Amino acid sequence: MQTNNTIEESVPVLEISDMTQRFGGLTAIADFSVSLGSNSMAGLIGPNGAGKTTAFNLVSGFYQPTEGEILICGKPTAGLKPHKVTALGVARTFQNIRLWNQMTVLDNIRVAQHGKLEYGFFQAVLRTGEYFQCEERIEKEARELLEIFELDKYVDEFPTNLPYGLQRKLEIVRALSEKPKLLLLDEPAAGLNSADIQELIRLIRWIHETFDVTIWLIEHHMDVMMELCDDIKVIDFGQTIAEGNAEHVRNHPAVISAYLGDDNI
Ligand SMILES: Nc1ncnc2c1ncn2[C@@H]1O[C@H](COP(=O)(O)OP(=O)(O)O)[C@@H](O)[C@H]1O
Ligand SMILES: [Mg+2]
Structure with missing residues (x-):
């Protein structure tokens, strides 16, 4: 019994291997890999147009990757429509809020x-x-x-x-009401004032502590990312340019260069 549990826990909730997405001549994301364990919280940052939302669209089945493989709790999503990916345990929010108004x-x-x-x-x-x-x-x-x-x-x-x-x-x-194993949050702080952003940070932290869910977060506000995630990947023009904890990423020359002129860093 214990052996089974150990095996189950060792299967990543999300495993992406060498994922590439091309739109015609444009490579939106290239050779992207990540592995997120159960109950972890990780971040994805990068300048506008870097390919972040494309990564979420691929994981949630809105697009099928041109190359590479995506596994949710060990199960491949290849060929699955978004509702089937949802059934595997993936829920998401959108950069521009999508509610049924x-x-x-x-x-x-x-x-x-x-x-x-x-x-x-x-x-x-x-x-x-x-x-x-x-x-x-x-x-x-x-x-x-x-x-x-x-x-x-x-x-x-x-x-x-x-x-x-x-x-x-x-x-x-x-998104949480769908009881996901993986929750994808695409720029949840977009459009919020600084008081609301502090509230959001507390909310995400509380969700992470309370629910049995892995959270993958895209955020343009560096302070949100720095406060919440120990493991951050940085992409620029679809390429992974840095990875590590907040301190490492913040001081990485490629990141500074990608964000040069950006007030958020
Ligand atoms: N459906 C699509 N068709 C063509 N190009 C797209 C499509 N979706 C995204 N792109 C392009 O891919 C690149 C990455 O976009 P996106 O993933 O939205 O970036 P980010 O979320 O990091 O701002 C951009 O150049 C964007 O214009
Ligand atoms: Mg985006």
Whole structure:
């Protein structure tokens, strides 16, 4: 039993080997490799257009890599559509918030869990007991989650009525509601003021300590990255130019050069 657990724990949650993505003549990301263990938190930084979001789009199945392999908990994602990658345990947020603005806050969380439904088409159409039990459980869990994250007073609001910082938070909560093993956060601090950024840092740290989830974070705000991640990769024009802890990366000549003129470094 113990041996099995040990083997399971040693399989990385995310393993990318020599991943390359070309769009016509443009190589958005080249020969990229990373291995993230369970419950780890790692960062990906680089100037605009470096290829960061492309990496997330590849991991979440929006694109299939031109070359290389992606494994989620040991399972290859090759040929899988995004919803199948979600089923392997990958959830994400987007650089530009993507919430369902025509639905209430509660429904945003409820709908996100429909990939994991335990009733089939016929139960839904016939409105069987299983259908109602499952829907009831989903609603209960969604309400509990919103309460934990202190968003419960907004359950009946539409997302656009929430302050911007809470919309960002709601998107993270929605991703978490899918019970991911790997949570991808694409620039969660984008557009936040400095007070909201401090709040976000506390939120991400708390999620990491509380939930059994590996977090891979893209962030343009260096201070967020430095506070949260010990293991940071830096890419520029799709190439990995540095890797290490915050101190190492901050002082790396290639990083300084890539960011030269950027106020964030
Ligand atoms: N679907 C696409 N088609 C063509 N080029 C793309 C596509 N997606 C991204 N790119 C290009 O790939 C490069 C990396 O983009 P992106 O991954 O969004 O960078 P980052 O997130 O680091 O700012 C950019 O030059 C961008 O224009
Ligand atoms: Mg991006």
